[in-house]
Amino acid sequence: MILDERPKSRKEDLFDRDEELGLLLKAIRDGKPLILLTGIRRIGKTSVFQVALNEWGGSSVVLDCRKLKENYGRKDLYSLLSGALSRTEKIRDLLSKVQGVSVVGNYVELKWGGERYVSLADLFDHLNERKVIVAIDEAQKLRGPLSSEVKDAIAHAYDYDRNVTFLLTGSEVGLLREFLGVDDEGSPLFGRHYVEVELSRFTREKSEEMLRKGFAEVGAEEGGVGELVDAFDGIPGWLVFAGLRYVQGKPIEEVKDLASKLALNEMRGLSRREREVLKCIGKGRKGWKAMKECVEEMERSTVSTSVLDRALRNLEKMSLVRDYSFLDPVYEEASKRL
Ligand SMILES: Nc1ncnc2c1ncn2[C@@H]1O[C@H](COP(=O)(O)OP(=O)(O)OP(=O)(O)O)[C@@H](O)[C@H]1O
Numbered sequence: 243m244i245l246d247e248r249p250k251s252r253k254e255d256l257f258d259r260d261e262e263l264g265l266l267l268k269a270i271r272d273g274k275p276l277i278l279l280t281g282i283r284r285i286g287k288t289s290v291f292q293v294a295l296n297e298w299g300g301s302s303v304v305l306d307c308r309k310l311k312e313n314y315g316r317k318d319l320y321s322l323l324s325g326a327l328s329r330t331e332k333i334r335d336l337l338s339k340v341q342g343v344s345v346v347g348n349y350v351e352l353k354w355g356g357e358r359y360v361s362l363a364d365l366f367d368h369l370n371e372r373k374v375i376v377a378i379d380e381a382q383k384l385r386g387p388l389s390s391e392v393k394d395a396i397a398h399a400y401d402y403d404r405n406v407t408f409l410l411t412g413s414e415v416g417l418l419r420e421f422l423g424v425d426d427e428g429s430p431l432f433g434r435h436y437v438e439v440e441l442s443r444f445t446r447e448k449s450e451e452m453l454r455k456g457f458a459e460v461g462a463e464e465g466g467v468g469e470l471v472d473a474f475d476g477i478p479g480w481l482v483f484a485g486l487r488y489v490q491g492k493p494i495e496e497v498k499d500l501a502s503k504l505a506l507n508e509m510r511g512l513s514r515r516e517r518e519v520l521k522c523i524g525k526g527r528k529g530w531k532a533m534k535e536c537v538e539e540m541e542r543s544t545v546s547t548s549v550l551d552r553a554l555r556n557l558e559k560m561s562l563v564r565d566y567s568f569l570d571p572v573y574e575e576a577s578k579r580l
Pocket residue numbers: 244246247248249250255256257258259281282283284285286287288289290413478479480482483
């Protein structure tokens with residue numbers, strides 16, 4: 243069913259995306275070592291990622307890094323990994339004899355410190371006995387103190403573990419690239435080739451078709467589809483969010499307001515400078531000079547170029563803006579209330 247707010251995992255619930263699924267499945271079947279699935283928030287990364295893993299049908303270890311705190315430690319990472327390994331029945335037998343790993347019933351315990359702990363590279367080497375995908379959702383969250391350890395292990399598996407494929411997604415695309423550092427000479431993954439599949443927004447026609455199909459599945463009238471697409475563009479997450487509330491009887495204006503509040507809430511975690519830059523972009527200020535003037539006006543103070551530049555770059559890395567424009571109309575609306 244399309245109008246379901248959880249990420250999809252069955253192909254029959256996923257609207258379109260055949261091309262992207264085909265590319266992902268080909269890369270997986272060809273045994274590519276590193277695959278990136280990128281796209282802005284709510285574009286359908288987790289859904290496409292789950293459907294691809296299901297369609298492939300082999301073993302996969304799925305880590306959701308959204309749960310990691312900014313300065314996560316090895317204990318946090320290993321506990322995430324232990325949960326993921328415990329959910330993957332098909333590989334448990336590979337782990338039972340590994341030093342630092344105990345399989346207790348359905349649960350895989352990992353020693354994360356002390357003398358006989360299991361390193362990530364060791365774990366990947368053992369997984370390599372069978373074809374397996376290590377799928378990491380919101381992988382940019384792996385940045386932080388353990389970043390090098392994780393990248394060293396991925397680089398090791400890239401070189402030696404031919405049966406292991408890493409499939410990484412992230413909504414903060416610039417941060418994901420920065421984490422991997424394939425363009426950064428200091429990174430263990432420098433120069434490594436990877437396959438990238440980007441999810442773009444749906445065209446107007448596709449967006450309308452998706453909503454019409456979703457409405458038909460729940461027996462709702464088609465009215466409102468055009469107006470919803472006007473407000474939410476071709477971002478499937480917003481179309482599902484809004485379509486669902488609309489068929490439940492909420493007026494469009496109210497649905498727009500709810501979406502805007504949600505976006506506003508997500509923007510509250512940004513720094514004061516970043517929020518000011520977003521406000522200025524929301525006011526239509528384009529170009530460096532206009533932006534600087536706007537922020538200075540807001541702060542009633544001169545603002546250092548490097549500080550402002552950093553704020554703007556961070557917002558770009560988080561995939562919120564590009565070329566002084568918002569990538570999502572809902573965030574643009576919400577920026578007026580910041
Ligand atoms: N192609 C699609 N067909 C049907 N529903 C979709 C599709 N793409 C996304 N959705 C729906 O949109 C919402 C967001 O999807 P999903 O969580 O997969 O996106 P995401 O890119 O991982 O989002 P986030 O950046 O928040 O992690 C979910 O409700 C999901 O069911």
